[in-house]
Amino acid sequence: MKSFFKLPLHYQILIALIVGSILGMLLKPPVATPGDIDGKVTVANGDYVLEETGPNGRSYFTRTIKATPEEADKQMAELERRFAAVAEVIKANPGQSAYTYDVTDPSVQLITERGGITIRYVRDQEGKQAITNIKAGSPEELAEKYPGWMDFYNRESDDWRHMLIFIAKAVGDIFLNLLKMVTIPLIVTSLISGVTGLGSSSQLGRMFGKTLLYYLCTSILAIATGVLMVNLINPGEGAILPGGGEVVAGQEESLGGVFLGLVDQLIPTNIVHALSAANFLSIIFFSILFGVFTIYAGGETAAFITKMVNAGFEVMMRMTMAIIHLAPIGVLAFMYYATATQGLDIFITLSWYMLTVFLALLVHAAVVLPLILKFVAKTSPLAFAQAMSPALMTAFSTASSNATLPLTITSVEQRAGVSNKVSSFVLPLGATINMDGTALYEAVAVLFIAQATPGIDLSLADQILVAITALLASVGAAGIPHAGLVMMAIVLQAVGLPLEAQGIIIAVDRVLDMCRTTVNVWSDSCGCAVIDRIEKTGSDSAGEAVLIAET
């Protein structure tokens, strides 16, 4: 044990990551099989109402396929696509008002965590798994909304593995909360100290331009990689998208609305509120202005503020470094939680889709960004990745760029040797608006949904629209888990796709979120190396110019 703590931090985190995943696979909550399930279809007013009930009379699954009478063919086509066995039974004896059909081997799994209960009902559908999630916030809510499930919940929730998941999530949350605690004071002190350290606002303006250019270029490259990969692999062909899934918030969003929302967020009407609401963009904007006007104020005021903020920054860095030593425990807890609660069955259903996202992310992170590192930043990608590994692994296990920010800042500065002037500026802004992984993911997911939705064929113009909205959605997404999924509504709407399609991909969102967040943090870090390099060569040549002028 003692020697474990002597290992370098990134190895400790790596071991925690692996051990956590193995434990998660071994110590999963048990999967119950409810026994014989009867499937029944009732035809009422032209709607098909599917219901699957267990031997105990409990209803496991219900779904209504609605259509107007003139769409009767479409309705049957929908049944054929999603519930072929049901369609067959109806076609064999048309005109009846009720039918029965066979349901094969369903399994039910309970997942409990603080603030949420999920009952996952998985059954086979034409060789593919179909999943229905029943969700409630508390046992009381479950009893009220789904009373039929209470005995299952009472029986299953006694299992010790549920307790273990509960504890793991709670421990992971403590680590996450500690990180969140330092994030805001760290950004504020780091940004002001960085800006005042630049010494002039024109230098800031130049760096700002270069940073935005980097964000834009890499996000576009990421989206292009994603679009290319979807068109190569075609993951949506033949996939079953069970409709009627849950719709995640965000359907009110429009393209212009998102943009104006960003501008609104940028200027806080009440900075105290912005701080307490952890509104990153407002905090960044105000801190930069504060730094710039400190430079303008000059003299004793500037000296005083700079000294105070630098002192504050140093303390925050120390506090962060201390918390970071807990990362292996936090990562272990999160990895256990993630693997124990995500059933393998879901991965199989959506394996082609997931593979497309993985491969595209991999190409961007392991080919495109390293090339930029090598040729623009003139840095060894491997050495840089190793320096950033504590941050990358934390991003992977927490799926939050914001929560990882303290580690990103410390890794970039202490392990990769990038100056605070650059990192304090590039990283906090990047955590909010530069999300290569998210942009790529939005594009892939939406094109996948389009491929899997019958009757939809996206033209080149539509694909370009997807790419542009995906970029905007990634800028608008917050650096918190599942933010990308919420923002997807605007991309789906832009090309007229059903929002319900999100329902199916929610199931695997956590894993993909972990991967895209890692890429988001990796791109921000590479941005630091690039801007640092450009700044250094810029100031070297400026130095030369002075020398030439003197001689």
Ligand code: ASP
């Ligand atoms: N979780 C991601 C992040 O924090 C955002 C997303 O959901 O794509 O970077």
